Amino acid sequence: MSDAVVGAPALARLQLRRDRLWWPLWVLVVVAVAVVTPTSYEELYPDPAARADLTRSIGGNGSLLALTGPAYDLSNAGGFVAWRVLAFLAATAGLAAILSVVRHTRAEEESGRMELLRSGVLGRHTSLASALAGVTGWALVIGALTTLGLVGVGLPVAGSALFGAGLGATAVAFGGVGALAAQVTEHARTARGLAGAVLGVAYLLRAAADASPSLSALGWVSPLGWPQRARPYAGDRWWVILLPLALGAVAAAGAFVLERRRDVGAGLVAARLGPADGRMGSVAGLVARLQRPSLVAWTVGILVFATAFGGVAPGLADVVDENPGMADVLRRMGGEQGLMLSFFAVVLPILLGVGMLHGVGVLARLDGEEESGRAELVLSTGASRRQLFLAHLAWAVGGAVLLAAAAGVGLTAGYALAGGREDLASDVLTGAMTYVGPVGVVIGVTALVLGLRARGTRLGWAYAGVVLLLVWVGALLRLPDAVLAISPFDHLPQQPGNPVAWTPLLVELALAAALMAAGLVAYRRRDLG
Numbered sequence: 001m002s003d004a005v006v007g008a009p010a011l012a013r014l015q016l017r018r019d020r021l022w023w024p025l026w027v028l029v030v031v032a033v034a035v036v037t038p039t040s041y042e043e044l045y046p047d048p049a050a051r052a053d054l055t056r057s058i059g060g061n062g063s064l065l066a067l068t069g070p071a072y073d074l075s076n077a078g079g080f081v082a083w084r085v086l087a088f089l090a091a092t093a094g095l096a097a098i099l100s101v102v103r104h105t106r107a108e109e110e111s112g113r114m115e116l117l118r119s120g121v122l123g124r125h126t127s128l129a130s131a132l133a134g135v136t137g138w139a140l141v142i143g144a145l146t147t148l149g150l151v152g153v154g155l156p157v158a159g160s161a162l163f164g165a166g167l168g169a170t171a172v173a174f175g176g177v178g179a180l181a182a183q184v185t186e187h188a189r190t191a192r193g194l195a196g197a198v199l200g201v202a203y204l205l206r207a208a209a210d211a212s213p214s215l216s217a218l219g220w221v222s223p224l225g226w227p228q229r230a231r232p233y234a235g236d237r238w239w240v241i242l243l244p245l246a247l248g249a250v251a252a253a254g255a256f257v258l259e260r261r262r263d264v265g266a267g268l269v270a271a272r273l274g275p276a277d278g279r280m281g282s283v284a285g286l287v288a289r290l291q292r293p294s295l296v297a298w299t300v301g302i303l304v305f306a307t308a309f310g311g312v313a314p315g316l317a318d319v320v321d322e323n324p325g326m327a328d329v330l331r332r333m334g335g336e337q338g339l340m341l342s343f344f345a346v347v348l349p350i351l352l353g354v355g356m357l358h359g360v361g362v363l364a365r366l367d368g369e370e371e372s373g374r375a376e377l378v379l380s381t382g383a384s385r386r387q388l389f390l391a392h393l394a395w396a397v398g399g400a401v402l403l404a405a406a407a408g409v410g411l412t413a414g415y416a417l418a419g420g421r422e423d424l425a426s427d428v429l430t431g432a433m434t435y436v437g438p439v440g441v442v443i444g445v446t447a448l449v450l451g452l453r454a455r456g457t458r459l460g461w462a463y464a465g466v467v468l469l470l471v472w473v474g475a476l477l478r479l480p481d482a483v484l485a486i487s488p489f490d491h492l493p494q495q496p497g498n499p500v501a502w503t504p505l506l507v508e509l510a511l512a513a514a515l516m517a518a519g520l521v522a523y524r525r526r527d528l529g
Contacts, residue, residue, distance in 0.1 A: 006123040012130040026096040035149035041077040066211035078233030094174030098195040101178035104131035107188035135175035143168030159233035166227030173244035176251025183258040185267040287391040298358045310414025341497035352435040353471040355403035359396035359443040364457040366392040408432030431495025437508035438488035444515025451522030
């Protein structure tokens, strides 16, 4: 074994042990969504005429294609699954790969643990090689399980294998992107942001390519466009899978080269020194300095995607007019209100469910500061735990309100720019703000577990992930009410389109405040570290 990767098997085993909950959760989400989607196909489109109508209306609707990707063959359940969820699942697999690689490389260097390990038993490239090997192994697992699941529900073997291979190859590609981003900066959060930005741009390129025939070439530029252009269940072009694999290999090779050109703990772009004279005289100022870039990025991201969703809304009318099945899907997810309000009622919880992750991330930052020892240094200056905890909590809650407003403004602005009605703005904005209640509950749960124990925000992440999954597919899958009740979003009427239910909303806000208060009390009483 080369000295550069000495100790790789032992470190890989350690990483697998640390990921013993992380990877199974991601696998469960991806495989479950893929496998259950075909079950709705026979019900919604029971005969060839209904399927032909769906194909005709989808093929001429750029708005819907931007959301879901190209529809190559909707005459069979496999083609329906590839059109409906493959783009989303590929993005999910890519995100999981990015987070894993950055966690095991840049985050370990930032904490100082990697320097300690490298000083004794590990080679220069051991951590990077082990992280990439782990992602590759996970990509094989998710590809195999997805294939088996799709075959198990009666879909063709070849198409199912290509579907699974597309997901696995996308994970490999973005694992390489994450490895490259980890070489650029000294901080794991920035590395995640860089790689996440690449993922977001890839999604927008794919959406633009699928929405407009004149831009279709962009679909071959986006790694998220490749799995669908492999055409599972609609021609099975296996050679396309080589593209994400090649991207992953090139990016990984580049990461190894760059890793040789920098010091341990340093990035290719050196962090700037602060001013010689400090101007932050409070904990609140310090937390604002740390959290502001993240909140700006989240706000811009939510605003862009909300505007894009709003822009495609007018085009849905044509689809629903020709496809009662699509209208049934919207009603099931968004209630019985009007078509556009139903669409917004579907999109708003998804946007704010994603935005909810910002609030959890703010508290996770405090958790990380405690783990690194920096929180203890701040407290040694005379700052109190109460100030430190409340400063982070204020950014989490304030961020939830700002992101809700951004989602409402983006949806209505995109809808109006595309020729939609402007009088829906107040309904959409009011609906968006009501979801601050359930987002606050999730933030409150995270604050409580952080107050009770160090590294408690991992449980907060897990709860947020479950809530996000239930928001996205819970109603569509007709899960039992007891399962749906886990999500605080399920206890409010779908918005917009329904009267605001003040009683459950106020109960959720009170519960969120109580959880946060309990978290503060617990945080002040326990030992740090």
